[in-house]
Amino acid sequence: EAEVAQSPRYKITEKSQAVAFWCDPISGHATLYWYRQILGQGPELLVQFQDESVVDDSQLPKDRFSAERLKGVDSTLKIQPAELGDSAMYLCASSPGGGLQETQYFGPGTRLLVL
Amino acid sequence: QKEVEQNSGPLSVPEGAIASLNCTYSDRGSQSFFWYRQYSGKSPELIMFIYSNGDKEDGRFTAQLNKASQYVSLLIRDSQPSDSATYLCAVNEIMDSNYQLIWGAGTKLIIKP
Numbered sequence: 001e002a003e004v005a006q007s008p009r010y011k012i013t014e015k016s017q018a019v020a021f022w023c024d025p026i027s028g029h030a031t032l033y034w035y036r037q038i039l040g041q042g043p044e045l046l047v048q049f050q051d052e053s054v055v056d057d058s059q060l061p062k063d064r065f066s067a068e069r070l071k072g073v074d075s076t077l078k079i080q081p082a083e084l085g086d087s088a089m090y091l092c093a094s095s096p097g098g099g100l101q102e103t104q105y106f107g108p109g110t111r112l113l114v115l
Numbered sequence: 116q117k118e119v120e121q122n123s124g125p126l127s128v129p130e131g132a133i134a135s136l137n138c139t140y141s142d143r144g145s146q147s148f149f150w151y152r153q154y155s156g157k158s159p160e161l162i163m164f165i166y167s168n169g170d171k172e173d174g175r176f177t178a179q180l181n182k183a184s185q186y187v188s189l190l191i192r193d194s195q196p197s198d199s200a201t202y203l204c205a206v207n208e209i210m211d212s213n214y215q216l217i218w219g220a221g222t223k224l225i226i227k228p
Contacts, residue, residue, distance in 0.1 A: 040123070042203055042218030043159070055213045091158055100207055100214050101147050101166060106158040 002026040004107035006092050012113045018080040021110045024073070025094030033104060034067055034077050035091040043091055049075060050098060082114045117142045117208050121219035130228050134191040138204030138219055141185070147207040148180060148187045152200045153221065159203055162189065194226045 005024040013019050025032050030051050035043035046065065048056040052072035060067065064083070069075040079086055089111050093104040118141040128134040136150075147166050151159035165171045165178040165187065177190040187206075191198055201223045205216040 042220050045215060098214055103161050109158040
């Protein structure tokens with residue numbers, strides 16, 4: 001069964017360091033989402049890609065976060081510099097085309113701890 | 116501001132009983148609704164989706180949608196300890212010409228043996 005891949009699964013870093021997360025969506029899925037989830041809350045959308053284009057990054061803290069999906073397949077989310085408040089689960093999801101009735105499929109997530 | 120509301124719980128249900136999880140949403144025009152299950156430390160996984168008013172059954176799970184009252188519910192029959200998890204309700208909304216899921220904060224369900 002096709003799955004969304006993410007790495008690393010866990011990351012511990014010190015504040016002010018740079019961190020990067022990688023996501024490989026289900027083959028053929030044009031839409032890719034990066035979410036941040038804090039314990040006890042629902043996922044918060046950070047950025048949405050349609051193929052290689054960003055279609056929404058309104059909630060992405062652009063002073064420190066960046067995201068790219070250069071060839072419209074896999075994607076990288078970067079934080080530079082990391083802050084204590086960035087400790088959270090970072091989730092990647094994909095869907096075939098981002099339509100109304102499409103299901104989003106999630107990868108295993110990356111748990112980030114900033115010390 | 117489009118919102119999805121869920122009772123955070125925890126909801127405690129005896130093993131074998133029916134667990135009932137509820138979700139309300141603010142946008143009367145919403146058309147597609149999803150229930151995800153999330154085990155502690157894991158990522159969300161899809162349980163069910165529903166688009167039409169009424170009930171939709173899949174094994175022990177039944178989703179119920181009432182668009183007039185703007186609520187969607189998930190029933191779990193014959194609850195098992197393995198059903199203990201957080202259940203997230205999500206509503207697909209059009210945001211600046213893109214469809215995005217608006218998420219509730221989740222209801223924590225505990226099934227007691």
